[in-house]
Amino acid sequence: MIQILRRSISAAVRTGAVVPTGVMALTVALAASASPASAQTQAEYDTQIRQLMNHPAVRAAMEHIEETDDQTMADLRELTQIPAPPFMEEERGRAFLAKLQEIGVDSAWVDEVGNVIGLRRGTGDGEVLALAGHLDTVFPPETDVTIRESGDTLFAPGIADDTRGLATILAVLRAMNEANVRTDGDVLFIGNVGEEGLGDLRGVKHLFREGGPRIDTFISVDGTSSSGITHMGLGSHRYRVTFIGPGGHSWGAFGLPNPAHAMGRAIRYFQDGADPYVRNAPFRTSYNVGRIGGGTSVNSVPFESWMEIDMRSEGVETLNDVDAILQGAIRRAVAEENDIRTRGEPLTVDVDMIGDRPSGEIAEDHPFVQRAAAVTRALGMEPSFGRSSTDSNIPISMDIPAITIGGGGQGFGAHSLDEWFRNEDGPTGVQRVMLVVLSQVGVTQAS
Ligand SMILES: [Zn+2]
Structure with a gap:
């Protein structure tokens, strides 16, 4: 309603309106309307x-x-x-x-x-x-x-x-x-x-x-x-995140940092942070862990676990905020998993951006x-x-x-x-x- 009102006012105060009849006039009218100053009615x-x-x-x-x-x-x-x-x-x-x-x-x-x-x-x-x-x-x-x-x-x-x-x-x-x-x-x-x-x-x-x-x-x-x-x-951001550790026997090498465990924590912390944020975000925003994988057998500590994540938002800043929540969750998960290990080299993580579509x-x-x-x-x-x-x-x-x-x-x-x-x-x-x-x-x- 407000928009319609504004348009009719602008139509009313417009002066010297020329109805173009010829082809050249049409061209001129189209070119002139490219300027936002000459707002036109529907x-x-x-x-x-x-x-x-x-x-x-x-x-x-x-x-x-x-x-x-x-x-x-x-x-x-x-x-x-x-x-x-x-x-x-x-x-x-x-x-x-x-x-x-x-x-x-x-x-x-x-x-x-x-x-x-x-x-x-x-x-x-x-x-x-x-x-x-x-x-x-x-x-x-x-x-x-x-x-x-x-x-x-x-x-x-x-x-x-x-x-x-x-x-x-x-x-x-x-x-x-x-x-x-x-x-x-x-x-x-x-x-x-x-x-x-x-x-x-x-x-x-x-x-x-x-x-x-x-x-x-x-x-x-x-x-x-x-x-x-x-x-x-x-807008959307997409990531493939790979947690990398030494890997070994589930019994014989128990105590190694476990990439799958770290990834589990990361997903948990990501959702814990993203859920309340998205509920109150000024723009519609979504996040999704779409694929996970890794490991070689049930009785091996994986040397690698990976996940793919998609997040979308109608807002530029909100998309960046959800992205920051993910990055924080990954850092915290890796640090905690490394803290509780009793043997082996610490985990590392590769965060690969595989999609970046601006809003x-x-x-x-x-x-x-x-x-x-x-x-x-x-x-x-x-x-x-x-x-x-x-x-x-x-x-x-x-x-x-x-x-x-x-x-x-x-x-x-x-x-x-x-x-x-x-x-x-x-x-x-x-x-x-x-x-x-x-x-x-x-x-x-x-x-
Ligand atoms: Zn298409």
Whole structure:
């Protein structure tokens, strides 16, 4: 209510409002709204998006997306059946690169970590937008990625997350080229590596490295949702902690410091500290000891015990606080286990950070988020705003406007062998992605 009130007041005091009619006026209006000082009402964003959709080249591109839906589905089938396990994305990346080149970009390359990047130049010096889908899946190399069909449902691991994103990005490029949509800003069409699991967003981290390509706005196309807009990152830290001791016979060498016992203490102290903290934390926060292992037999003092831990928070500081609780618990557990030993060398511990995804958010009233919402409404859907752990975490944490949106259609069972995709209103999702891109980089002229 407060927000709506503020918006109507700002609309009322606005002076000299110009309703843009021509194409050039549209470009100017879009560029001007990039400044947070010129806060606009929802109705104004809606008007801009309607004007964008009435632009002849944009209208032609939207039609093209519907007419070439078979091609989009063919891309989806082909790419889905090229395995892309974590850290093994090269083959799918090569296929994606070939498709970018075939459809047509000004230049295309593969960077040092395996991100595939195609540059489509704009006409002026507008901002640079990156449109990215992730090449990798969660599935190991031996997984059968053959598509099984049942009616209009396509079953295959990775088909929705995120092969659909890749197919959607290709469809957007194809439609923009076919309809000769000219943009002010450059668009980078990207298939990036390392989104899933231990990939730890390494592809996008590399894109946003110091000295990397200029990117002013970032869109990750991930999954299928045609109405969701993820503009907040969910931060996470992951660790593999290994307790190391001399190891020996459970009877003959009794009294050695025991890595498993130390680990047990560490888990206990971690939870003792984390539980009350999380209950009262200002941001939703979680922690999990997900895997434990080690030891060689029931009658041996282990020489090594290990555990893997995941912690997440909507807040940067709260995530750091839970992390500090873990580190303290580990130090205390090792010290205590070493104190009670009666023989042998003391335990040591390796704390290996295996995941680091920063948190943060782009304000819901940011023009980029609001344009995405207006596009969603213009296509007849109600936008929903959310928080998630996606490739956008990286730019969001750097205060670079970034959102994650779906590539259209229906999908279910991400990260499971029963994952499926159904092409229900798929083209609408593709149109939505394209319109969000165009609303941000500005359309300059018709063919
Ligand atoms: Zn994904």
